[in-house]
Amino acid sequence: MSIAATNLSWGVGRKAILHDVSLRVQPGTILGLLGPNGSGKSSLLRLLAGLRRPDRGQVTLDGQDIAGMRRRDLARRVALVQQHAQTEMNVTVQEVVMLGRTPHRAPLAGCSTADMIAVERALEQVDMTAFRHESWQGLSGGERQRVQIARALAQQPRELFLDEPTNHLDIQHQLDLLRLVSRLGLTSIVALHDLNHAAMFCDRLLVLDQGRVVADGPPAEVLTQDLLADVFRVTCDFHHARDGRRHILFQ
Numbered sequence: 001m002s003i004a005a006t007n008l009s010w011g012v013g014r015k016a017i018l019h020d021v022s023l024r025v026q027p028g029t030i031l032g033l034l035g036p037n038g039s040g041k042s043s044l045l046r047l048l049a050g051l052r053r054p055d056r057g058q059v060t061l062d063g064q065d066i067a068g069m070r071r072r073d074l075a076r077r078v079a080l081v082q083q084h085a086q087t088e089m090n091v092t093v094q095e096v097v098m099l100g101r102t103p104h105r106a107p108l109a110g111c112s113t114a115d116m117i118a119v120e121r122a123l124e125q126v127d128m129t130a131f132r133h134e135s136w137q138g139l140s141g142g143e144r145q146r147v148q149i150a151r152a153l154a155q156q157p158r159e160l161f162l163d164e165p166t167n168h169l170d171i172q173h174q175l176d177l178l179r180l181v182s183r184l185g186l187t188s189i190v191a192l193h194d195l196n197h198a199a200m201f202c203d204r205l206l207v208l209d210q211g212r213v214v215a216d217g218p219p220a221e222v223l224t225q226d227l228l229a230d231v232f233r234v235t236c237d238f239h240h241a242r243d244g245r246r247h248i249l250f251q
């Protein structure tokens with residue numbers, strides 16, 4: 001087992017945000033995290049990445065509780081791209097991506113050849129090499145999103161967590177990004193709003209509603225008319241394509 005969470009609960013003040021959430025992700029597979037706005041997807045990703053401590057429950061990587069891991073060791077292993085990820089304004093694209101190398105570098109050490117190669121490779125993966133010397137400040141929302149993903153890839157994680165990574169991307173770059181995540185072979189957890197993309201690219205789906213897990217399984221078992229009506233308040237039908245894939249048609 002790569003990453004697992006057991007009975008996670010978390011809240012702020014008196015507000016309970018996540019209740020008793022458990023999940024397991026097999027190495028090299030993609031778990032899609034679904035749920036309406038405010039259902040707790042981003043909060044869960046922050047707990048899984050160790051940015052927040054749960055009030056109850058634990059997160060383990062290969063059986064080891066992340067609460068006992070050093071930050072640097074965790075950062076070498078796990079990368080999270082948050083929604084609306086920001087960075088200092090006065091930097092180039094290459095410098096932003098180089099930040100992903102921080103956990104791999106000794107304090108005050110300069111960039112090594114391995115760092116430069118990892119940055120270049122990450123820029124290539126998100127189709128942003130032509131922008132390497134551009135200022136971060138001048139980028140569009142979608143370009144910034146791709147640079148933040150390159151920064152996470154430069155980190156060379158084994159677990160990659162992406163919070164709505166297709167936000168701001170045009171359709172070509174949405175599909176390119178999801179195909180890239182599929183090809184990487186990392187253990188990935190991806191919060192998505194597009195249910196058809198989730199069904200196309202994820203091995204399993206976990207659905208949150210008001211901070212609780214209401215479904216967890218393969219896409220075809222999870223995305224039923226009943227679930228879409230109960231959780232997302234939409235009615236839908238399914239179109240079965242000739243290649244066997246099933247698409248949700250919203251009514």
Ligand SMILES: Nc1ncnc2c1ncn2[C@@H]1O[C@H](COP(=O)(O)OP(=O)(O)OP(=O)(O)O)[C@@H](O)[C@H]1O
Pocket residue numbers: 012015017035036037038039040041042043044
């Ligand atoms: N630091 C915080 N302080 C107070 N409330 C918070 C905090 N973080 C999250 N919340 C609340 O927890 C709930 C879940 O938020 P979260 O961002 O995890 O949901 P989400 O499923 O990612 O939503 P969306 O799809 O809109 O991005 C929301 O009601 C949010 O207001």
